[in-house]
Amino acid sequence: MLKKLFIFLMVLVAIFVGALAWLVFAVDPNQYKPQLQDMAAKQGIKLELAGDIGWQFWPSIGLQVSDVSIAPNVRPLDKIVQAEQLSVGVALMPLLQKKIHVADLALHKPTITLTVDEQGRGNWEAFSQLAAVQQSAPLGGRGRSVRQTASANGLDLAVDQVSISDGTLSYSNAQDKSSLELRELDLVADSIQLGGDPGALDLSAQLHSSTLKAPVDLELEGTVGLDKALRGLRLQPLTLRAGSGDASATVNLRGNVQRKAEHGPWQLQVSVDGSFKELKDWLKLTGTELETRDPSAMQRLTLNTELRGDTDKMQLEPLQLQLDDFKLTGLAEVDNTPAVPNLTLRLQGEDLVVDGYLPPQQEGEEESAAAAPVAAPAALLPLGSLRGFTADLQLTLNRLQALDLTIEQPRVAVTANNGLVTLKELGGGLFGGKFETTGKLDAREELALVEFTGGLLGVKLDEVQGTYAPSDKFKLGGNADIKWQGRTGGVTDKDLQEQLEVNASLGSADMTMAPINVERGLCELVAYVERGTGGQSTEQAPAAEGTEAGTGPKQWPAETRLQNLQARIHFLDNIAKVSGIQAGVENLTLTGDGKVDLNAQNFDFALGLSVQGEATSEDGCSIKNPRWRNRILPLRCAASFDAVSATTCKPDTRRLDDLIRDEAEHKLRKKYGDKIDEKKEELKDKLKGLFKR
Template identity: 45%
Template sequence: MAWIKRTFVALLVVFLLLAGAVAWLLAGLDVNKYKPQLEQLAAEQGIALKLDGDIGWQLWPNVALELQGVQLAPLPQPEQPLVRADKIAVGVALMPLLKKRIEAQEIVLVSPQIDLSVDEQGRGNWELLSEAMEAQQQQAEQQPPKLEIPEDKPKQDLHLALEKLRIEDGRLNYRDDSNKTEYSVEQLRVAADNLVPGGEPGMVEASARISGSALQQPVDIAVDSTLALDEGLHGLRLQPLELSMNSGEAAATLHLRGHVRRSAADQPWQIQMNVDADVEPLRPWLAVTGTELVTQSGAVLQKLSLETSVEGTERKLDLTPLQLQLDDTVFAGSAQLRNAEMPGLDLNLRGGTLVLDDYLPPPAPEAKQPQEEATAATEADAEPVPLPLTAMRGFNANLDLSLERLQAVELQMDRPQLQLTVDNGLYQLQKLSADLYGGELSSNGRFNARGKSAEAELTGGLADVEISQVQQALFPSERVQLSGKATINWAAQTSGSDTLQLQKELRAAVQLSSDQLSLAPFNLEKGMCQLVSYAEKTPLPERDWPASTRLQDLRVNIAIKGDKATIQEVLAGVENIAVTGDGVIDLEKQEFDFALGMALVGERTSADGCTVKNDRWRNRPLPLRCKDSFADAGATSCKPDSRRLDDLVRDELKYKAEKKYGDKVQEKVDELKDKFKGLFKRD
């Protein structure tokens, strides 16, 4: 065992000799002479570098230079540092060090802190640093060239061949006084290996915690990547990169694989990257960001994913193919992003079935409120919401979106398609189409947000739609029921700078037509018989009157002005009755008022209807008035218009009197007229 002891002692002696040699070398190498050189190099770049302490040596765990109390600031304002670090250790290669030449291979930053801020005018403090750097560069370009005479002794330069980078307990603070927001990145840790350009790929690991004014709770992020730098720092390869984010139950991951490179320093960057992002579960992120979103279904907002291939430059990126998934709905297509003077977006997506109602807020409970509360609620609802006209300008877009099926506001649409173009605030609806309850929806329009107020136009039609299903979806009512095929055409325009003005300035013309339309619970034939019974003083026929009316060849012209819809003309046939009329619908008060004229063609209203004996009542519009609220509408909403009907009865009585007495009545009338003239005659 003696040889083991002797070997151990020999190794210890060798280690002590080596340590002594290294210590002698370090003692003889004055690294503080680089301090003015470092500060001067930084000043030439427009950066004020401040080192509070001397540059020292670190012997364990590896040989390194230590810089204490490092601060970086814009050269014009050295008292406002952007970057601080308690200690920066620069690891050096041992063999060049034995030749008294320093080659930096590793950099360790301990407790670095970066403070970024934006003032109320939107100016960032880092702009001072960039402006100072540009000013120093311009000043250097204006200086005449200097003749450099080589020195007799070789100069000891600081050579950077960085293989490792370490950041321990870093912190980044960001404050924006223009919108009163603050963010901070804490517990920043970075470990990167093999950062030598042109070398083999190296490992990069990083982690941090992010908090801020827009976050209700901190978010932990972690990065794990294999990357490589191209020669001359002209490229970066990710093989791959994985970013994970977590906050409580919220989780998200991002995978990147590809490269970013350029052929020369004056050439644009070329990007080719495969992107795969998953956010699952999605709903907890709403709580993290403080977003209050209550949906009709609690089963939605569980998953959001994106998968695409990105290719292009910093000026234009193509995302082809592009696949998005929101819960169970998958969208496939392509996109293009343009970073030009006028930013742009092209988006083409085709999707499956989307139940939009599940993502909308639940309907308000139908609870009766006191009159005072109801009035206050109405006034609150009437508060105008300004249109974000400025935000709607400054970009271009081309959108082409379609689905197999869409369920929205209780409407079920098959094969809906939306084509929209945006040109710096001018929105043009090129196409809005869908199959809707057996009919076809087709519409187009424009929305101009370039001025101080918006201008909008919309035209379109809905052909051969089953009106009962549309009514059930949009205007459900247990009292008033519509059924049958109908065609609706519209042309509308409005203008304004807020939602209230848009509603107030709305002007629209709507035409509705139907060959057969059933209307319940109104029976217009019964109303016609009531008119005849009232006029002829005859009893109403006893029969089982159905609580509905079948309208034939219905034509309705509607004019909308603000909240009120005026029925300018109604033309229809009910059995042997011709119906004409007009009316008003008050959407705000939810009331209607129609004045109809019922003209009988023939002797009977129908085969089992009532008989009109007096031919004077045939082919003559008899007045019927339908007036009620939507909530109370029923069989009694349509009644004979007694005021207008009394006028007709008086005319009929006058006609009968003239027919019976003939010329005698006229002679008597003329005689009375002469007497009255003589009575009031004046000289």
């Protein structure tokens, strides 16, 4: 029995081989070349088969032809596909009936060229236009389908699989001058038919671009469906993987992309789930070297969103972004339908620590910078990029920490209108209080103009000083309200810094300065003048060395408490000029002006103090001479931030001359009356001796 079965199988094989041999010798596939080219021409395709069509027997029975090219009929010289070899696998049973059923189609070493012209038209669109015509044409006559036309000529082009091996795909866009190239392209599209069920897609390639420092390996796999007119694409799902060195990315896409009209916008409804790792390496690929203070910063980025709309108006909602451990949620919308495109962005975030993303601070960097500051080159402001669009951006966070600043619940709202950027709101909790700022940036001309106004309410002065002018010897305390108006302008970032001008007002009900004591300075001033003119107008007045006359050392408080302080501040070139100072210090009234130089880290104030009553305070000094009451007495407070002491505020010798002369003359007139003229020489000698001291 087995012997008969074996003989039967051998007979079948012999019949099959004989039939196949007869078919190979009896059927010349080149006879189909004109039909194939004519059929392609009727579909608007210029098909060139320069080589002979021959049989292939491995890996499957089929046909192969070398030197193949494809171009649109309307542009026959614009070859979109050129391949060294085209292989067509055929089904065996139709082949025995002298019919060709294309089971698979393979391109070896093809070059695929895709271009977009200045009007935004792709060179491949002619194929989709013709596919739409074939889809809408009636059956029979000139409107017969590709498959019907082929079948009438003994051909069946129902392709089960399309593959590409060792191919190259180049893309260029004349609108944005971009270009890229896929090399070592391998692709297998299994059971992907126009209008049919989705089929499997598997692609691998190497991406090269002039904007990349190294190639990027790409892998694409998933299930894809195409509509008959090549105007629809179903992703169920599609996964893209990319990598270069340690940098890697994975993007999962699921949804639909379709185009209802021939030149209409593409409609999108796609869910996007992306993950990017080693962001520093991705930036390095584009030529940007980035080092951060925190080595773990910029390690990963994830994106989750639903993309809906079309290429004219697109919305991403909900939008979820996560950079390392920092999360943002919200929505984004891009509208290209108006004459000026519009961008809308609404985002809410958690705690953001910016310090970790700043450049690393080198050891000894602060000291070397202070000893020999090196100015960074001025960078041009990107004014052109602020024009040509409108925008409405809003961002709120739970907490923002940057450069030793901690802002609670920061919020920002910005609108842009073709170069005019308006800061509608910038606020949050800062220095124990609240701040609010509004402003605008006008970038419509070649020179940028910036104006802003705002204020800090209820801020703690010790926190402000600790951030901008830290010192172990000079301390500010209390709360204050600061309001400001400012402006600047220029074409570089250095211009903005150098031309920054701010006018501010300061108000505080309980400001303290330590270790300065201006009351002590006043008492020393009165005692100094009285001793110089031969009088005594203070009781228990401390001497310059800090002792009280006749009572031993007096311990002055190592601070000054300013009551209801008011002042105006003008800030320019890192120098704050303070004017219109008004405050109370115990029973004293304080006025004056001065400046704080943040560049040199010092201050210099010329103050005027007047005593309202018979004593400077309950524990201060008594003013016996009524001529010293309600009279402005000059005091000077000047020092560097690191050299402040209890004696920083001293009598202002620059303004004492007139005061001493006036007091000496008063006492002489009181003593000598009309004989004062006879004592002029004596007074002159006395004053000379005083000034020598």
